[in-house]
Amino acid sequence: MSRCVSLALLLATCLATSAHAHRLWLLPSATVLSAPGDWVTVDAAVSNELFYFNHVPLRLDNLSITSPSGSKIAPQNMSTGKFRSTFDAELSEAGTYRIAVVNDALIASYKENGTVKRWRGRPEDFARQIPANATELRVVEMSNRIETFVTAGKPSEILAVGKGLELVPITHPTDLFAQEPARFRFLIDGEPAAGLEVSIIPGGIRYRDRLEEIRVTTDAEGDFTVTWPNPGMYWINASAQDDRTGNRQASERRLNYSGTFEVMAP
Secondary structure: OHHHHHHHHHHHHHHHHOOOOEEEEEEEEEEEEEOEEEEEEEEEEEOOOOOOOOOOOOOOOOOOEOOOOOOEEEOOOEEEEOEEEEEEEEEEOEEEEEEEEEEEEEEEEEEEEEEEEEEOOOHHHHHHHOOOOOEEEEEEEEEEEEEEEEEEOOOOOOOOOOOOOEEOOOOOOOOOOOOOOOEEEEEOOEEEEEOOOOEEEEOOHOOOOOOOEEEOOOOOOOEEEOOOOOEEEEEEEEEEEOOOOOOOOOOEEEEEEEEEEEOOOO
16 A cells, blocks of 8 residues: 555544544554563554454554553564554563554645645655645645553553643553443643543444444543443544644644553453
């Protein structure tokens, strides 16, 4: 899949969270492992249904695995197929790991010699890709975080990244149980994301006739609470937009978050 196709999917995801939208996700083979030294395998895909491989793989160009101590660890056995990407990670430290793919991009439309043109790409490529004689230039900045959490042994604290739209767990993300409330906080650039609409969808869409989506709205502190109806894997998604761009020519910033969480039986 080309970079342009990848960025088109990114834009589509930021613009819609309907039942028919493509969903980006990471799915770990386990979220709780007994001790350091264990391994986890993670699938990465873009699909309509959770968590079923039926569209395209999620590219792993911007994959980051952060250990409990804050160091980065290298993924092993990375592979991209027709419908999914996959990789392994050795969890050598005790604690909780953040596994994330973070994509930043610019999308531009402009006229060159009277012809409408469009460009999508990395922010660092913008200056050399947009012609000097471009007119009616409109630039949108995109930021998309896709992540999951895995704990080896005893859980550890999850710290805020402080950039873009992110979820900061108040209830630990690998200590979730059906019929029990869990609390989370959304931040934008480290500040509370108040009034944010959050979509929570259980996996297994393919095998039921209803989406069973839960919708909540964050409070003044960016917090929201969800009581999980059943055990299983859940997908949490939220989007936002503002004018706090990092590129001086961008007039708008669109942010998207997608996270996968496992809920255990009580």
